[in-house]
Amino acid sequence: MAGALREIGWARGLRYVLLELAMVVHAALLLPPLRAGWLRLLGARIAGGALLMDVRFSNLDRTGLAGLSIGPRCYLGRGVRLDLADRIELLEDTTLADGSVVLTHLNVGFREHPLHAAFPSMHAPARLGPGAFIGAGALILPGCSVGARAFVAAGSVVTASVPDGAIVGGSPARPLGDIAARAAAAAGTGGSGAAAPR
Numbered sequence: 001m002a003g004a005l006r007e008i009g010w011a012r013g014l015r016y017v018l019l020e021l022a023m024v025v026h027a028a029l030l031l032p033p034l035r036a037g038w039l040r041l042l043g044a045r046i047a048g049g050a051l052l053m054d055v056r057f058s059n060l061d062r063t064g065l066a067g068l069s070i071g072p073r074c075y076l077g078r079g080v081r082l083d084l085a086d087r088i089e090l091l092e093d094t095t096l097a098d099g100s101v102v103l104t105h106l107n108v109g110f111r112e113h114p115l116h117a118a119f120p121s122m123h124a125p126a127r128l129g130p131g132a133f134i135g136a137g138a139l140i141l142p143g144c145s146v147g148a149r150a151f152v153a154a155g156s157v158v159t160a161s162v163p164d165g166a167i168v169g170g171s172p173a174r175p176l177g178d179i180a181a182r183a184a185a186a187a188g189t190g191g192s193g194a195a196a197p198r
Contacts, residue, residue, distance in 0.1 A: 016061035023057060039065055047072040047092070054078040059085040059105065062123075071130065086142075087125040094129030097136040097154065102126050104142050132162075135169075149179050 022042055029035045032053060036046045043066035046052070050070045057065075058081065067087045070076070074090045077098035082088050085105030096102070105123035108115040124143040128134065132146045135154030146152060146162045153169030153176070162168050165179040 012061050015064075019060040019064065023060070027054075039068070044068040044070070046070045047074075049073040050075075052076045053080070053098075055080045055082065057081070058083050062105075063087060074129075077136070083142075086123040089125070089127045091127070091129035091132075091148075093131040094134075095132070096128075096134045097138070099137040100134045100139070102128070102134075102140045106142050151179065 019042075022038075026035060026038055029038055032051050035052050035055070036050060039052070040046055043064055045068065047070060049072045051074070052070070053076060055076045056079070057068075062085045064084070067084045068082065069087070069089045071090055071092035071094065073093045075095045076090075077096060077100070079099040080096045081101045083101075083103045083105060085107075088102055088104060090096070104126050105121070106119060107121045108119045122142065126140060126142075127145040128140070129146065129148060131149040132152070133150075134140065134146065134152045135156065137154055138152050138156045138158065140146065140152075140158045144158045144161050146158065147164035147166065149165050150162045151167045152158060152162060152173065153167070155171070156169050156173040157171040158168070159172040162173070166175060167177040167179065167182065168174060169176050
């Protein structure tokens, strides 16, 4: 603990403690509208119609909840984790399914860590949507964004930004198709096309 305080300073350490206590209240609020209201009080921008289930946050001492923007009709499922070392913006109609994670930073450890020379600390904002879908258990790595109406299959590891209308999956995530072609194929079969990638 003393090493962490030396690294971040007392002011940021106090901010960390206060925000962690605020997250205890957040976890105790059982209804999504109450959770959203509490997060708004703490500085998050959450539009009407957004539904937040059991969402967890890390690195709140960096941007605080002011670094979070959630557009209308977004859905964040149970166990979603958001890293607020930098800003996260979810545009309208974006879905983060259960257990998905959005990371905005890389830090291998304290300043003296032997890997710092090879992996210097970095942070970058994340922007998802509008209308994007992030499947269950998917991981969005720092510096990656997900475009409009893009589909990220469950369990994927996104290591590069996903273009508008793309379907990606795997670890690392690779192109699997595009939304327009899939919609056309589904229309040609009367809507009874194959199941979406998982």
